[in-house]
Amino acid sequence: MGDEVAFVELDGVGMTFRGRTGAYQAVRDFNLELSEGEFFCLLGTSGCGKTTVMNMLAGFDAPTEGQIRLEGRPVRGPGADRGVVFQGHDSLYDWLTARDNIAFGLRLRGMGRAERRSIADRFLNMVGLAGQGGKHPSELSGGMKQRIQIARALANDPRMLLMDEPFGALDAMTRAVLQGELSRIWSENRKTVLFITHDIEEACALATRVGVMKRGPGGTLKAVVPLDLPYPRERTSDAFMASFRRVHELIHAEIHPQ
Numbered sequence: 001m002g003d004e005v006a007f008v009e010l011d012g013v014g015m016t017f018r019g020r021t022g023a024y025q026a027v028r029d030f031n032l033e034l035s036e037g038e039f040f041c042l043l044g045t046s047g048c049g050k051t052t053v054m055n056m057l058a059g060f061d062a063p064t065e066g067q068i069r070l071e072g073r074p075v076r077g078p079g080a081d082r083g084v085v086f087q088g089h090d091s092l093y094d095w096l097t098a099r100d101n102i103a104f105g106l107r108l109r110g111m112g113r114a115e116r117r118s119i120a121d122r123f124l125n126m127v128g129l130a131g132q133g134g135k136h137p138s139e140l141s142g143g144m145k146q147r148i149q150i151a152r153a154l155a156n157d158p159r160m161l162l163m164d165e166p167f168g169a170l171d172a173m174t175r176a177v178l179q180g181e182l183s184r185i186w187s188e189n190r191k192t193v194l195f196i197t198h199d200i201e202e203a204c205a206l207a208t209r210v211g212v213m214k215r216g217p218g219g220t221l222k223a224v225v226p227l228d229l230p231y232p233r234e235r236t237s238d239a240f241m242a243s244f245r246r247v248h249e250l251i252h253a254e255i256h257p258q
């Protein structure tokens with residue numbers, strides 16, 4: 001005990017952006033450990049640094065302070081061990097079919113056509129789009145495109161998923177459906193997930209723990225709320241509402257500081 005390595009560790013992580021208008025410390029002294037298989041939602045007011053934290057964990061940006069480790073090894077750049085799902089759906093290639101988008105990373109790794117197709121079809125099926133693999137992104141709805149992004153990330157079999165407001169642009173009904181599907185998929189494969197959202201109900205429906213950030217500049221982790229509730233979450237249960245209220249209080253204090 002004591003020397004166990006956390007699956008993910010953010011240790012005193014900070015990010016100061018330096019530009020023409022001077023320096024801006026977006027994130028400061030951010031400390032967090034994630035266990036393998038947990039679903040961690042990061043919540044905070046606009047501009048508090050959520051995406052900055054995710055970009056550092058994804059390896060897109062290097063922290064200016066502290067260190068990020070994945071299974072004990074420092075993160076030095078992007079890698080196939082972390083699958084990223086972005087906010088919009090612009091990251092899909094419109095000249096490729098849905099199936100070829102999903103299989104894109106597999107092709108880069110040199111996997112043969114038949115195997116790629118079979119894996120892509122398995123994940124199309126998992127996200128509820130069996131039979132739609134021949135369509136191009138422009139022929140799909142916003143919700144379908146987000147499903148393709150999730151399938152694409154999962155097809156590469158990453159150790160963890162990094163999701164930055166993946167359902168932010170969807171209508172409330174599609175959003176609720178996709179939350180349910182993501183929760184089911186996660187229950188089946190137990191990938192470690194870092195999920196960013198503005199939406200308290202979404203966080204409480206999905207997460208094993210919710211982290212609330214202080215507002216920026218110098219955004220940092222303010223509190224972590226564990227949610228020991230069974231899945232699928234019963235959103236009208238007393239226990240769910242109690243968790244919702246707890247997270248709401250923490251956020252509210254950031255929107256309306258004393």
Ligand SMILES: Nc1ncnc2c1ncn2[C@@H]1O[C@H](COP(=O)(O)OP(=O)(O)OP(=O)(O)O)[C@@H](O)[C@H]1O
Binds near residue numbers: 018053
């Ligand atoms: N490349 C950059 N250069 C300078 N400042 C930046 C850069 N990227 C982000 N920032 C600033 O860092 C702060 C945190 O941004 P970030 O996108 O991480 O916030 P966020 O919590 O994800 O916000 P939102 O919820 O609105 O997406 C913001 O004030 C932003 O303007």
